[in-house]
Amino acid sequence: MILSEDHLAVQDAVRAFVQAEIAPHAAAWDKTHQFPAEQLKGLAQLGCYGVAVPPEYDGAGLDYLALAVILEEIAAGDGGTSTVVSVNNCPVCSILMAFANEEQKQEFLKPLARGDMLGAFCLTEPHVGSEAGGLKTVAVREGDDYVINGVKQFITSGKNGDVAIVMAVTDKAAGKKGISAFLVPTKTPGYTVARIEEKMGQHSSDTAQILFENCRIPARYRLGEEGQGLKIALSGLEGGRIGIASQSVGMARAALEAAIAYAKERVSFGQPIFQHQAIQFKLADMATQVEAARQLIWHAASLKDAGRPCLKEAAMAKLFASEMAEKVCSAAIQVLGGYGYVNDFPVERIYRDVRVTQIYEGTSEVQKILIGRALAL
Ligand SMILES: CC(C)(COP(=O)(O)OP(=O)(O)OC[C@H]1O[C@@H](n2cnc3c(N)ncnc32)[C@H](O)[C@@H]1OP(=O)(O)O)[C@@H](O)C(=O)NCCC(=O)NCCSC(=O)CCS(=O)O
Numbered sequence: 288m289i290l291s292e293d294h295l296a297v298q299d300a301v302r303a304f305v306q307a308e309i310a311p312h313a314a315a316w317d318k319t320h321q322f323p324a325e326q327l328k329g330l331a332q333l334g335c336y337g338v339a340v341p342p343e344y345d346g347a348g349l350d351y352l353a354l355a356v357i358l359e360e361i362a363a364g365d366g367g368t369s370t371v372v373s374v375n376n377c378p379v380c381s382i383l384m385a386f387a388n389e390e391q392k393q394e395f396l397k398p399l400a401r402g403d404m405l406g407a408f409c410l411t412e413p414h415v416g417s418e419a420g421g422l423k424t425v426a427v428r429e430g431d432d433y434v435i436n437g438v439k440q441f442i443t444s445g446k447n448g449d450v451a452i453v454m455a456v457t458d459k460a461a462g463k464k465g466i467s468a469f470l471v472p473t474k475t476p477g478y479t480v481a482r483i484e485e486k487m488g489q490h491s492s493d494t495a496q497i498l499f500e501n502c503r504i505p506a507r508y509r510l511g512e513e514g515q516g517l518k519i520a521l522s523g524l525e526g527g528r529i530g531i532a533s534q535s536v537g538m539a540r541a542a543l544e545a546a547i548a549y550a551k552e553r554v555s556f557g558q559p560i561f562q563h564q565a566i567q568f569k570l571a572d573m574a575t576q577v578e579a580a581r582q583l584i585w586h587a588a589s590l591k592d593a594g595r596p597c598l599k600e601a602a603m604a605k606l607f608a609s610e611m612a613e614k615v616c617s618a619a620i621q622v623l624g625g626y627g628y629v630n631d632f633p634v635e636r637i638y639r640d641v642r643v644t645q646i647y648e649g650t651s652e653v654q655k656i657l658i659g660r661a662l663a664l
Contacts, residue, residue: 309364331402362537366640367491378523379406407448420463426455445495466516477502488639535612542619599661609644
């Protein structure tokens with residue numbers, strides 16, 4: 288599949304911004320754990336916060352293919368920054384587009400798509416990850432309010448975000464059909480950042496544990512109907528997985544490009560190591576894997592843009608791209624030898640940044656469950 292002129296123009300614009308304003312800072316942010324607030328504003332101005340949100344809701348009015356292209360570019364500059372943008376687009380904006388009422392769209396979707404707000408997605412809990420239907424957080428209706436109590440874990444932008452989509456149990460007896468979804472502004476009393484995780488990589492994005500203690504929100508902040516929460520969450524993760532897959536390709540591409548550049552400079556046995564077949568074949572394999580993953584992602588995104596089912600294809604894209612990316616980043620380290628293992632070169636950081644793509648927004652094992660279910664039909 289090839290990109291249209293319009294998609295190529297988007298790719299060029301975002302690549303130019305990322306290479307000038309983000310990539311040069313990625314190593315420093317990795318060390319200082321700095322949140323790239325200023326650069327995120329620049330990405331918002333380019334339309335990266337609400338890529339597939341229509342212009343009437345202040346989005347860029349593009350599509351999921353454009354989102355895939357954009358996230359690859361951002362991730363090629365910095366993995367953590369791409370995660371922040373990815374979550375804001377999908378699941379957050381995508382859920383609001385599909386399930387928010389007009390009042391909620393005006394209050395939340397518009398600022399999220401413009402970049403005046405940043406979104407977070409609160410599904411995972413300390414003891415509930417892959418089994419999304421097993422949540423413990425509760426939301427109890429009290430008159431015109433809901434009161435939320437519980438703990439959410441591994442929440443991207445849990446600290447720096449302005450509004451979170453929170454899944455909580457409203458009817459325990461109804462099991463998976465007793466979960467509801469809520470919009471919770473993060474300044475609401477009872478929303479507390481309990482801790483920021485010390486992660487292996489992606490240090491420029493905050494990953495927080497959030498405590499909900501008698502967190503009272505108006506009932507008008509419920510998304511959809513009571514009991515629709517799991518469906519809302521899982522539908523948002525479908526597009527989110529295309530986003531994470533795109534990030535994986537972006538990071539793998541950056542590692543591949545670093546390996547090629549190094550191989551052309553580094554001389555051994557009288558010639559650049561690029562000329563050694565052992566290295567050139569490795570680079571050829573890496574490039575092929577990156578392109579194969581990209582094509583799976585673009586295929587899934589195109590299905591979504593055409594309004595066709597893509598749960599299986601999104602799962603395949605995430606599974607393949609995230610597993611591919613770790614292998615390609617590891618191979619990049621091998622090409623650089625000792626220099627790949629130290630932080631003078633970017634591949635060591637990218638290898639750490641990319642590892643989580645096999646875990647967040649559904650582990651590789653969860654993707655296999657989804658693919659297996661589709662094969663059983
Ligand atoms: C492992 C699972 C796939 C198991 O799912 P379940 O069997 O418990 O759920 P289902 O019965 O399949 O679905 C429930 C309900 O939702 C509807 N559904 C499912 N997918 C979609 C979709 N793509 N679009 C629309 N609707 C959908 C389905 O039809 C059912 O509705 P009905 O009963 O038919 O009305 C699942 O638990 C799973 O995916 N687990 C992984 C969870 C996950 O990815 N967690 C990570 C969260 S994000 C995170 O890690 C934090 C990082 S960040 O900040 O993003």
